[in-house]
Amino acid sequence: MFKRILIATDGSEHSKRSLDKTIEMVSVYKEEVSIDLLYVVAGEMSKSDILRYGDSDTASLKRKKLMNDNEEYLKSEGITVESIVLHGDPAPTIIEHANDNNYDCVVVGSRGKNQLQTMVLGSVSHKAVKYVNAPVLVVK
Amino acid sequence: MHTYKQEWFGNIRGDILAGLVVALALIPEAIAFSIIAGVDPMVGLYASFSIAVVISFVGGRPGMISAATGAMALLMITLVADYGLEYLLATTILTGILQVIFGLCNLARFMKFIPRSVMVGFVNALAILIFTSQLEHFVDEAWIMYVLVGITLAIIYLLPLITKVIPSTLIAIIVVTAMAIYMNTGVRTVGDMGELSQTLPSFLLPNIPLNFETLMIIFPYALALTIVGLLESLLTASIVDDATDTESDKNKESRGQGIANIVTGFFGGMAGCAMIGQSVINVKSGGYGRLSTFVAGVFLMFLIIVLGDIVVQIPMAALAGVMIMVAISTFDWGSIRHMPKIPVTDTIVMVITVGTVLITHNLAYGVLTGVVLSAIFFAAKISKVDIYSATSSDEKTRVYFVYGQLFFASVTDFVTHFEFKEDLEEVVIDLTHSHLWDDSAVGALDKVKLKFEQNGTKVNYKGLNRESADLFDKIGGIGSGH
Numbered sequence: 001m002f003k004r005i006l007i008a009t010d011g012s013e014h015s016k017r018s019l020d021k022t023i024e025m026v027s028v029y030k031e032e033v034s035i036d037l038l039y040v041v042a043g044e045m046s047k048s049d050i051l052r053y054g055d056s057d058t059a060s061l062k063r064k065k066l067m068n069d070n071e072e073y074l075k076s077e078g079i080t081v082e083s084i085v086l087h088g089d090p091a092p093t094i095i096e097h098a099n100d101n102n103y104d105c106v107v108v109g110s111r112g113k114n115q116l117q118t119m120v121l122g123s124v125s126h127k128a129v130k131y132v133n134a135p136v137l138v139v140k
Numbered sequence: 141m142h143t144y145k146q147e148w149f150g151n152i153r154g155d156i157l158a159g160l161v162v163a164l165a166l167i168p169e170a171i172a173f174s175i176i177a178g179v180d181p182m183v184g185l186y187a188s189f190s191i192a193v194v195i196s197f198v199g200g201r202p203g204m205i206s207a208a209t210g211a212m213a214l215l216m217i218t219l220v221a222d223y224g225l226e227y228l229l230a231t232t233i234l235t236g237i238l239q240v241i242f243g244l245c246n247l248a249r250f251m252k253f254i255p256r257s258v259m260v261g262f263v264n265a266l267a268i269l270i271f272t273s274q275l276e277h278f279v280d281e282a283w284i285m286y287v288l289v290g291i292t293l294a295i296i297y298l299l300p301l302i303t304k305v306i307p308s309t310l311i312a313i314i315v316v317t318a319m320a321i322y323m324n325t326g327v328r329t330v331g332d333m334g335e336l337s338q339t340l341p342s343f344l345l346p347n348i349p350l351n352f353e354t355l356m357i358i359f360p361y362a363l364a365l366t367i368v369g370l371l372e373s374l375l376t377a378s379i380v381d382d383a384t385d386t387e388s389d390k391n392k393e394s395r396g397q398g399i400a401n402i403v404t405g406f407f408g409g410m411a412g413c414a415m416i417g418q419s420v421i422n423v424k425s426g427g428y429g430r431l432s433t434f435v436a437g438v439f440l441m442f443l444i445i446v447l448g449d450i451v452v453q454i455p456m457a458a459l460a461g462v463m464i465m466v467a468i469s470t471f472d473w474g475s476i477r478h479m480p481k482i483p484v485t486d487t488i489v490m491v492i493t494v495g496t497v498l499i500t501h502n503l504a505y506g507v508l509t510g511v512v513l514s515a516i517f518f519a520a521k522i523s524k525v526d527i528y529s530a531t532s533s534d535e536k537t538r539v540y541f542v543y544g545q546l547f548f549a550s551v552t553d554f555v556t557h558f559e560f561k562e563d564l565e566e567v568v569i570d571l572t573h574s575h576l577w578d579d580s581a582v583g584a585l586d587k588v589k590l591k592f593e594q595n596g597t598k599v600n601y602k603g604l605n606r607e608s609a610d611l612f613d614k615i616g617g618i619g620s621g622h
Binding site for chain 2: 041043044046047048049050051052053054055056059060087089
């Protein structure tokens with residue numbers, strides 16, 4: 001059974017699907033599950049967030065708020081949750097964190113990009129599947 | 141001292157690698173910014189070397205990259221055109237002195253008075269100016285210019301899909317330079333834009349008359365450079381704070397920028413500041429210590445001394461391509477995406493800030509206009525006062541409930557809400573949901589009271605909060621004696 005689960009989220013509406021699928025997956029034993037929610041702030045994200053929110057403290061607060069909604073959502077299902085915010089390139093940061101902490105399962109979302117977008121932008125989910133040691137659930 | 145050691149040597153491998161990457165990315169920019177300012181490429185290269193090295197010691201934000209920048213170069217164009225390089229060096233020194241004063245007076249905290257929409261306008265205007273400054277390189281050029289620029293941009297954007305180890309801008313420049321040399325295309329090169337000397341910068345005093353007239357020429361430029369330099373540096377510092385999840389000393393950074401510019405002016409470089417794009421590259425490449433900035437500066441100078449002969453052969457097409465990329469990545473595209481969500485006044489401020497810069501070619505004017513306009517919008521928004529009223533059952537007393545801020549901008553509107561001619565014994569003005577801010581507010585209350593009393597109606601105030609009551613006691617009643 002997957003008891004320690006990592007969900008990588010970008011706070012978007014789409015990443016909510018990752019939460020739903022995870023809840024579905026663990027529904028029969030959810031009181032035994034502990035989930036870590038991971039949000040990775042990329043370098044360019046810092047630029048646009050600072051321009052939007054003014055300073056680093058406010059930007060962090062906004063991100064916490066973003067995570068808080070997801071956290072509450074899982075808690076309302078009776079699941080133990082913790083939020084983690086890390087800074088760096090999304091794919092390597094998620095992979096490193098996942099491998100350092102020996103999760104039973106890692107959940108990532110795969111957005112509905114077309115082939116060209118995937119080719120140009122690369123895909124966090126592809127990299128996660130390849131380099132994370134634990135089983136990876138890609139939510140489409 | 142432990143933290144200082146940590147800031148230098150806490151991340152040796154990552155800092156050195158990132159520093160090398162940044163140095164490679166800095167060279168084309170330093171040359172291109174020199175050309176924008178109208179000076180020899182060496183002026184920008186010396187500046188980038190000197191600013192990066194000095195700031196690595198005295199800056200307040202480890203891991204941030206400072207060098208010759210587009211924002212500063214754009215402010216220098218007319219100075220260089222009208223008075224020449226020596227005046228630019230003197231202006232650079234004066235800019236540094238002003239920035240040190242700003243830092244010593246802890247003026248960094250006044251940055252919070254610059255609204256975010258103005259900052260976004262600043263960044264977007266900067267991007268547009270960098271872009272338009274490249275258009276002149278296309279004038280009277282053959283088709284080959286367009287082809288080379290296209291190839292440069294294609295390599296810059298497509299190469300990272302294959303590898304990110306070497307900066308794609310560098311590969312683009314190498315490839316396009318090689319093409320230009322072997323195909324003997326005869327396009328203009330960096331060498332055509334000015335001399336490139338393969339020597340270390342040396343200490344010199346700017347050769348200008350030291351008198352009041354000189355000061356009057358350089359001071360306005362220095363002031364604009366000071367403001368724009370600190371603005372971009374402190375904005376970048378916040379971005380690096382966020383990207384590395386650490387804090388920085390903004391006043392120390394202001395002083396550090398000043399010291400770096402003073403030193404740079406004496407060593408023949410143009411004024412510079414922190415660079416958003418390069419700092420993001422540095423952090424993404426794994427650099428976050430002082431060593432990364434230091435390595436970037438030293439390695440840049442090393443490359444110029446060793447490879448100067450090749451650098452002069454870089455075609456302008458390659459540089460123009462790099463600058464177009466810089467413009468695209470500088471622009472805050474998020475500001476367009478978020479436009480439907482943010483208040484329309486914020487968008488107006490942003491657009492007018494951009495417009496002012498594009499018309500005046502001066503980022504400082506744009507910021508000033510943006511700040512003033514924001515202040516006006518703010519005053520207009522907050523000066524809305526709503527008043528509801530109700531009469532008592534015997535219709536002898538009317539209560540006015542005031543909602544909103546009372547100050548100079550709102551009192552005119554405030555007074556018009558009262559019906560003075562009504563036949564009443566008493567009027568109660570309930571100020572529970574209001575606040576008195578200044579002399580005008582108290583004056584307006586006095587005026588209202590006076591008008592009611594002329595009509596034989598008593599006036600009572602209710603629900604003043606403590607601060608407002610204090611203000612009222614202090615200056616109130618002055619007018620009512622008449």
